[in-house]
Amino acid sequence: MSSSRNFRWAVAGVLAALAVAAAAQGTNRFPGIGRDATPKEVKAWDIDVRPDFKGLPEGSGSVRQGMQVWEAKCASCHGVFGEANEVFSPLVGGTTADDIKTGHAARLKDPGFPGRTTLMKTATLSTLWDYINRAMPWNAPKTLSTEEVYAVTAYLLNLGEIVPEDFTLSDKNMAQVQARLPNRNGMSSAHALWPGKEFQAGAKPDVQAKACMSNCAPAPQVRSALPDHASNNHGNLAQQNRPVGAQHGIETDGGASRKAQPAPAATQVPTALLEKNACIACHGMEQKIVGPAFKDIAGKFGGQTDYLVGKIKSGSTGVWGSIPMPPQPQLSDDDARIIANWLAGNKKP
Template identity: 60%
Template sequence: MFSCRKAFLTLGLIAVTGYVSAQATGMYPGIGRNATPKEVAAWDIDVRPDFKGLPKGSGTVAKGQDVWEAKCAQCHGIFGESNEVFNPLVGGTTAEDVKSGRVAKLKDPDGGRTTFMKVASLSTVWDYINRAMPWTAPKSLSTDEVYSVTAFLLNLAGVVPDNFTLSDKNIGEVQARMPNRNGMQTRHAMWPGNEFGGTKRPDTANVACMKNCATEPTVASFLPDFARDAHGNLQEQNRIVGPQRGADTSKPEGKSAATGTTTPVAVAQATTAAKPAAASDAAAPDGKAALALATKSGCTVCHGVSNKIVGPAFSDVAKKYAGKPDYLAGKIKSGGSGLWGPIPMPPQTLSDADAKTIAAWLATGSVK
């Protein structure tokens, strides 16, 4: 009986294997269809270090400055130097670095790091701008705008002159002037094969612990209020490199050092569940429709309904600005920073009607 069952299972496995093999050749009767060349092209946008995949186009430094100031400076600063949201993009490179292809400042253990100090391949810069920027509307830049913004950054980094036009025809020549083009290490066995002149021996010798391993430590203490300022404000003592600033220990947790006002976390804890009369009297909009509109407009990239992501949670905004739909609609359209921390919210491009719908949803406290 066991042998008979085993034989049937074997036959079944062979049949399934044959079926899967047939499916792998594209034989899915009545299920789906092959992607069209246009659909494949829409996804196939990667640009290799040898610039294969780079679309035809061009852009000037001057046009790049216009696009930058309109769509990029709000997060990266007018000159790519901002350290508020992300690390600085430009700075720390010299004319000598452009000649040698190795950024000397990278040897300084105490120096800051910028993107153009580290990046070796210009294709990385072009590809990332093309697929991910601006942060609030990825892939919204035209091909020529991507060339223009890249040219502007190259100009800020001292790689190309003010009157330069970057294109698919000369980008390889510009690659030969990247400040850290010779600073990338390839002999680390991170890629298979020898196409990068690598080695099959990893550059680490870690061994996984299999017995008598150390247990994960459990943190059972915290910094009490009376000890927070024992060594001054830790936030002010950190290097101003990178978006991490450290804890502000000049005030008890939950307070702002600059104003002494309660932070969003404390506001959420201290606010009662009761809605103000102005909010309760207003007709609550359709919450699902408003949330769907906020998602479509890109708001949920930075805001969670009940949790902070980059910006505050919708629920915290609703509590703080209950009964103020006009104010919220204005802030959605104009953007700003400083109310919920140093990270700015860029101006949003949605219509006035959509902004008012989202604002009314927040102002009536109907966020769920």
């Protein structure tokens, strides 16, 4: 018994010594490996804006400026008036002047109203500004300047009749505009999930973390799917997601997209460029998605490389319908010509 007790004490002593050594090593991080991030590097990532507008950069943008940015970079996906198109959900609609007064979007509780637009659901203006800043436009996230983000947000708010046409949104008046958001009172912070006591003092979690392990029902398998004849109607869903985030579309073309696709012309498909610049988010090889199929573009503008370069770089509208194609400023002239040559059918890039 005595020797067993001594052995346990010896093991405990060794473990304590190891714990102290590990703690000491932790204070030194990993000597010789890596470095501390510079202030500029931290600032580049620390861009979130809180509901109390902490983190909001200085700047401003008018509704009129926002309309110009919107038509160039946003309307192709979200519509000229925020009505969106057949791929994306509407941003504007479903709110009234009474909602602006009460802060509750009444139609959220109306079973007869089919849609749930962004302005119906959003409770904090910081969410709108922050998302536009970090994720838009679809094909070139984080390329909008601070002034452009303010301007686009102002234009979107004007479409929802929250601010007038001559309004200029800035970091100085964001709080006043927040007080006019149609669903600003539609979110509760009494669940202790909100950051910091300054938002909800004394709140307690609405769950107690007590696991129930008896009478467990089988886990339901819920899946929504289109019938086979319609699943690929708008192109392969797996190719219509950006290469970031947790959600990815399923293969709806029977795996054909993973096979060798015939190029619209005689040259090899510049797949890497099409994926890098999110071209396949709006264009399918043989089917229209948001914009026309590459096959149709090649058939209409074969041999017209210079014309296609201009349209790719500066954008286009009215050629294939009412949905405009935004300019592609991030695309270099050389890369634009490679894509244009492929579409035009020229054998040499």
